Amino acid sequence: MTGSAEAYERYRAPEFRRLLAAARRSLERNGGEIKGSIGLTNPTTAERNAIIGITGTYRSADVRRITVPLSALEQSVRNVTAMSLRDVLERIGPELRFRADERTALDQARQTIRAEGEASPLHAEHSWYRQWLAGLASDGTITGLINKKDTHFFSQAVRVLEHLYNQPSDAPPIMLPALADATTGDTKALNPGRGSLPTLVLRALAMARGIPLESGAEARRELWDAFDVIVDDLASRVLVLNLPAAGQGLGQWLTDAARYGTPFHVTLHQLITLPITVDLPTVYVCENPAVLRRAAGELGAGSPPLICAEGRPSTAFHRLARLIVEAGGTLRYHGDFDWPGIDMTNQLRARYQAEPWRMTAADYLGGVRADSDHAQLSGKRQDTCWEPELAEAMERENRAVYEEAVTDILLADWSYESQGRSSEA
Known part of the structure; x- marks a missing residue:
């Protein structure tokens, strides 16, 4: 035997x-x-x-x-x-399984991945990328990819990030499947549930934005939108009021809606497939749709041109804002007096040279005095370079003043402006 x-x-x-x-x-x-x-x-x-x-x-x-x-x-x-x-x-x-050999092989694989990540031009150019790479190494993500034989996801994530950051500033938005195809050869590679790749990329993008990576489809779509990546060109939209435009289809619809003072939702799909030009000297921007709704209800066709960021500007918002500015128009922005609202103001100033409107220390303090029931400020303090006294006042008062609470003042300004246009006519 x-x-x-x-x-x-x-x-x-x-x-x-x-x-x-x-x-x-x-x-x-x-x-x-x-x-x-x-x-x-x-x-x-x-x-x-x-x-x-x-x-x-x-x-x-x-x-x-x-x-x-x-x-x-x-x-x-x-x-x-x-x-x-x-x-x-x-x-x-x-x-x-020989533990010593496995440890040696694992260490070598980690070093190989770190070297690959450090070889990217992003490593020298962006602190968020270095932070992202260090985080993947310290929290076991890289080890997990090695153990699962999924290290190709890391290589693909680096390619996706390089592709996004190598785009010229005036590049048009890109559909998510097109981005996936260009960087991985698989149009579905960046879809949720397709391995570790989407999470790796979104984790880096959240770090680049200085925000936590949140769960849920809406949060993912907003994060992609922030980098001009379109998850759904029908879901990405911007709310407007009295924004006449030139162009067949969408331009005609917007002009007709403005004639009646009717709010209009414009999708990114419409902006892409039905090009328009917007020739307006000034367009107001608000953060909350409740403000636009009141402007439509109380001022109607007399309201000045208005677009709404609806909390966080979408890709559709950015595309429309770029059209307005490139045609010589000026954006005048009003948002919440809280740190996220100030951050959005700074972003719009940097991206479109938007003018803060009714966003002074006096406006803020007036809002605080008008209503004592305010939430405390939260989040990271932001600078208000257009008026440093505003940030100082906000830090001192430690109270948020949301846009809905000061809508009466905004409408009064718009009403006065409307009367001025009528008298000139």
Whole structure:
């Protein structure tokens, strides 16, 4: 029976289970070398008899621990099966894992990935990228990718980020499937649930924006939108009021809506497929749709041109804003007096040279005095370069003034402006 398949099957018996488990641990710890001894504590009668058979040495029934030289077990196994102890252990399964070799291979794989990440031009140009790379290394993400044999997702993530940051500032928005195809060859690679790639990229983009990575489809869409990546060109839209435009289809619809003072939702799909030009000297921008709704209800066709960011500007918003500014128009922005609202003001100033409107320290303090029931400010303090006193007042008062609370003042200004236009006409 020596060397036959039936011979090594005997080592599957219960009396060998703990002994071979100890042998496996020793071999894995020592890189497969047969050295040292293994032992069993409180052996059963069957285990004691098996070890007596292996060593040829009698052990009394009251023995508490039996030690077996690994070389003796190796020789016994060879005598019975004509196979090495390692071969028998791997036949029984699973394959041996040599910890030291695995650690070395893992360290080398980590170094390879870090080197690949550091070779990207983004590493020298952007602190957020360096922070992203360091985070992946420190929190076990890179190790997880290696263990799952998913390191190609990291390479693809770097390519996606490079593609986004190598785009010229005036590049048109890109559809998510087109971005995925251009960087991975798979149009669905950046869809949720397609491995680790979408999360890796979105984690980096959130870091670049200085915001936490939130869960949920809406948060993902808004984050992609912030980088002019279109998840759904029908879902991305911007709310407008009294914004006449030139152009067939959409331009005609906007002009007709303005004639009646009717709010109009413009989708990104419409802006792409039905090009328009907007020739207006001034367009007001508000943050909250409730403000636009009141302007439509109380001023109607007399309201000045108005577009709404609806909390966070969408890709459709940015595309329309760019059209207005490129045609020589000026955006005048009003938003919430809280730190996210100030951050949005700064972003619109930097991107479109938008003018803060009714966003002074006096306006803020007037809002605080008008209503004592205000939420406390939260989030990171933002600078108000157009009027440093505003940030100082906000920090001192530590109260948020939301746009809806000062809508009466905004409408009064717009009404006065409307009367001025009427008298000129």
